[in-house]
Amino acid sequence: MSIASLKGVLKIFGETELTDEERTQLAQEVMLMVLARATAADSNIKNIEIDTVREIINKHTGVDFEPSEIRVAANSVLFEKAPLQKYVASASRKLALAERVDISLALAEVIRSDDRISSREIGFFNQIADGLQLSPADLVGLVEG
Secondary structure (H helix, E strand, O other), rough: OOOOOOHHHHHOOOOOOOHHHHHHHHHHHHHHHHHHHHHHHEEEEEEEHHHHHHHHHHHHHHOOOOOOHHHHHOOOOHHHHHHHHHHHHHHOOOOHHHHHHHHHHHHHHHHHHHOOOHHHHHHHHHHHHOOOOOOOOHHOOOOOO
16 A cells, blocks of 8 residues: 555545545555654654554554555645545545544554653544544443444
């Protein structure tokens, strides 16, 4: 998958319905953008952070992104036009609940990976969870039934 095109992310602004394949690609792209952006929070992206993001994305999606793709996503010009939360909120309307929860769980893994959690990371997580339209019940796996 080429991150350079971000076809799934760009398609969310259209009115067309996504195929299952397009929705899966969108979920992978949103996960990539969110996790990569988490590494750029301190504007100094370390190789260990890139490796961690690659490992977690691969574990959740089976996709092995190149380090350069993660760096491009972390510094994407998309964020100059609108904040990440806006893209995440738009994408969440096209994604299934399980995909949105999986993105939040992957983000939590990235945040926990360095054994030190800052208030900035907590704020970032809360913004993304809000953008993904996840309730506290969704985040802890409480489902009716």
